[in-house]
Amino acid sequence: MWKNIWQTRNSSVAQAKWQVGKGDSIRLRDSLWYKPRNADSLDHLQLRYGTVKDLMDPTSGNWNSELINTVHNRLEAEAILSTAFPKFGNIDKVIWPFSSSGEYQVKHGYKIVSTFLWKILHCGLPTRTELAKKQIITDETCVVCGKSQETLDHLFMSCHFARAIWYGVAQGLRTHLTNTTDLVNWMKSQIENCNIKSHRDIEILTEQGAILWTIWKTRNRVIFEKLEPDIHQALRTVQRLKVNGY
Numbered sequence: 001m002w003k004n005i006w007q008t009r010n011s012s013v014a015q016a017k018w019q020v021g022k023g024d025s026i027r028l029r030d031s032l033w034y035k036p037r038n039a040d041s042l043d044h045l046q047l048r049y050g051t052v053k054d055l056m057d058p059t060s061g062n063w064n065s066e067l068i069n070t071v072h073n074r075l076e077a078e079a080i081l082s083t084a085f086p087k088f089g090n091i092d093k094v095i096w097p098f099s100s101s102g103e104y105q106v107k108h109g110y111k112i113v114s115t116f117l118w119k120i121l122h123c124g125l126p127t128r129t130e131l132a133k134k135q136i137i138t139d140e141t142c143v144v145c146g147k148s149q150e151t152l153d154h155l156f157m158s159c160h161f162a163r164a165i166w167y168g169v170a171q172g173l174r175t176h177l178t179n180t181t182d183l184v185n186w187m188k189s190q191i192e193n194c195n196i197k198s199h200r201d202i203e204i205l206t207e208q209g210a211i212l213w214t215i216w217k218t219r220n221r222v223i224f225e226k227l228e229p230d231i232h233q234a235l236r237t238v239q240r241l242k243v244n245g246y
């Protein structure tokens with residue numbers, strides 16, 4: 001069902017692309033990567049679960065052109081083989097096309113919201129509930145409030161800390177007033193309804209991106225630096241991110 005958001009025509013999410021680095025985070029079947037000529041060719045080459053890294057030659061640090069020409073049709077293979085090299089060795093990144101001039105212009109708030117959504121849909125944010133499911137930890141309690149299970153919806157929407165931040169920003173957005181308590185659904189509608197040519201829409205999404213980012217960073221600081229969650233500091237961080245960018 002979530003696949004639809006990547007297929008929505010004219011949605012900038014649908015135009016997102018991978019910027020290839022090491023290639024190990026991008027599955028060959030990934031919709032944001034070049035589609036294989038046919039799925040069978042991947043099975044045949046035992047690349048069913050392969051990543052883009054498998055298309056690289058580890059000794060020369062170059063693309064494996066023979067393999068690429070086998071898996072992809074001519075046009076795709078040419079496009080892949082002409083991909084710039086300086087990005088190799090870096091972390092794979094999803095980039096979000098933005099401007100109508102065709103340049104890749106990354107608006108941070110938009111990028112953050114989209115990246116959060118991307119992570120949730122494809123990798124899962126490592127909330128405590130998720131970590132407990134994988135038996136990495138046993139205590140699922142939200143470290144920020146200590147009262148509920150740390151699910152995505154709790155951490156970013158219903159936790160009192162999250163509510164205070166949503167309420168505290170200029171818009172006075174109250175999370176319980178949004179028509180959903182499902183973070184993924186809500187983010188999905190935010191992105192889909194965002195008119196990327198509207199300054200106001202981008203401003204709102206930037207603010208929301210700043211809030212999500214700040215909540216996640218605060219939560220990580222509580223865990224890793226043993227700091228108390230500080231609402232005033234978090235609100236200042238959101239303001240700073242809105243003005244100065246990330």
Ligand SMILES: [Zn+2]
Nearest residue numbers: 142144145159
């Ligand atoms: Zn909480």
